[in-house]
Structures are given as C-alpha cells and as structure tokens.
Amino acid sequence: MRKRIIAFISAIVVILVAIVGYNVYNRQASSESTTANKQVTKQVTKKSTTTNKKNGKTLIVYFSRTDGVSGGHLKVGHTKVVADFIQKHTGADEYEIQAAKPYPKSYQATADQAQKEQQDNARPKIKGTLPDVSKYDTVFIGAPVWWGEYPMIVRTFMDATNLDGKTVIPFTTHMGSGLGNTQEQLKEQYPKSKVRDGLGVEGTDANNSQKTVDNWLNKLGY
Numbered sequence: 001m002r003k004r005i006i007a008f009i010s011a012i013v014v015i016l017v018a019i020v021g022y023n024v025y026n027r028q029a030s031s032e033s034t035t036a037n038k039q040v041t042k043q044v045t046k047k048s049t050t051t052n053k054k055n056g057k058t059l060i061v062y063f064s065r066t067d068g069v070s071g072g073h074l075k076v077g078h079t080k081v082v083a084d085f086i087q088k089h090t091g092a093d094e095y096e097i098q099a100a101k102p103y104p105k106s107y108q109a110t111a112d113q114a115q116k117e118q119q120d121n122a123r124p125k126i127k128g129t130l131p132d133v134s135k136y137d138t139v140f141i142g143a144p145v146w147w148g149e150y151p152m153i154v155r156t157f158m159d160a161t162n163l164d165g166k167t168v169i170p171f172t173t174h175m176g177s178g179l180g181n182t183q184e185q186l187k188e189q190y191p192k193s194k195v196r197d198g199l200g201v202e203g204t205d206a207n208n209s210q211k212t213v214d215n216w217l218n219k220l221g222y
C-alpha cells in the first residue's frame with residue numbers, strides 16, 4: 001500500500017513539473033515572438049519616415065559655401081545647416097551640389113564671379129554625377145541667395161534635371177533677401193511641377209532655425 005501511495009505522489013509530481021515547464025516555455029516563446037514583431041514594426045516605421053504619406057519619397061538638394069561673407073571659415077555652411085535640419089525632420093535623402101571648380105575663399109572674389117556668371121547666364125560645371133531623381137516625388141532645392149537669385153550652379157542642376165509632375169520646394173539662407181527670386185525661378189523652370197511655399201532663413205540665424213524649419217515642414221505635411 002505504501003509503495004502505491006509513493007508511486008501515485010511521484011506521478012502527480014511528474015505531471016505538475018511537466019505542466020509548469022510547458023507554461024514557462026510557452027511564455028518565453030510568446031515574448032520572443034513579440035520582440036521579433038516589435039523589431040519588424042521598427043524597421044517598417046523607419047522606412048515609412050523616408051516615404052512621407054503626403055509628400056512621398058523626398059530628396060533634399062542643396063548648395064552651400066563654407067567661406068562666410070566676412071571671409072571667416074564656417075565649419076558647416078549656413079544652407080547646409082538648414083538642409084540638415086530638413087533631413088533630420090523628414091528622413092529624406094540629401095544631395096550636395098559641389099562646384100567642379102571651387103569658388104574662391106574670398107567673399108569679394110566670389111561675389112564678382114557670381115555676378116559675372118549671372119550676367120553671362122553661365123552654367124558652371126558640377127562635380128561628380130547628378131542624383132537619379134526619378135524615384136523621388138518631392139525635391140527641396142536649397143541655396144544661399146546670390147544677387148537676389150539662386151547661384152548659377154543651381155541653374156546648372158535645374159537645367160539637367162527633369163522634375164515634371166513632382167513637387168518642388170525652395171529654401172534659402174540670405175542676408176536680408178528672404179527667398180529672393182528663387183520661388184519664381186522654380187515656377188519658370190518647372191511649369192509642370194507643383195512649386196510649394198519655401199523658407200528663407202537669415203544665414204546668421206541658421207544654427208538656431210530648427211524650430212522654424214520644423215514649423216514650416218509641419219505645414220507642408222511632414
């Protein structure tokens with residue numbers, strides 16, 4: 001009789017251990033699959049930030065000098081600062097227009113050259129290859145205002161780039177001219193594109209402009 005009781009208790013213990021073990025395994029497996037699901041969601045969220053619902057896939061194109069107007073070297077050019085704020089907010093791709101023949105370090109020499117380029121309706125060469133814009137729905141085009149307009153090297157980019165059917169948005173940094181003539185230039189260059197309201201940031205305010213940039217982008221649906 002005693003042997004039977006011991007056998008019965010042992011059987012119950014074995015069954016209990018099996019039940020507890022199964023539950024622990026199940027809980028672990030379910031928590032692992034939740035973690036895996038979370039990781040997938042994270043990747044998708046990351047992807048969907050670069051393809052904005054309203055504005056689609058976005059590219060930021062900009063030109064910027066690091067030799068300030070007073071001759072002092074800037075670590076990061078004013079327009080690049082703003083371009084990077086836009087990138088931070090939108091998660092968009094960036095492309096920097098660089099001159100095949102860099103502009104002079106001196107402000108005066110650059111000012112003279114820029115004025116001559118404008119008078120000659122020149123198209124200064126761009127270094128390297130241009131981006132493939134076919135995969136983008138929206139393109140920001142940013143630059144310092146030079147003599148009231150986009151620098152002519154930006155016009156080189158514009159002439160070489162078909163943005164028909166896409167949305168184009170200007171932004172500038174400046175010393176008082178705001179957007180200058182850039183918005184009108186885009187409308188003229190791209191009659192088959194939708195040109196939306198741009199943003200002009202005073203160059204010396206560029207480093208403190210993140211909030212202004214964010215507010216503008218929010219209005220644009222980013």
Ligand SMILES: Cc1cc2nc3c(=O)[nH]c(=O)nc-3n(C[C@H](O)[C@H](O)[C@H](O)COP(=O)(O)O)c2cc1C
Nearest residue numbers: 064065078079144145146147148173175176177203
């Ligand atoms: C050649 C040249 C022409 C400029 N013309 C103007 C102008 O017409 N209006 C204006 O407000 N600022 C003008 N500026 C000032 C720049 O737009 C301003 O300093 C800008 O923030 C520089 O941007 P960056 O650091 O990205 O090059 C000019 C600067 C240069 C070098």
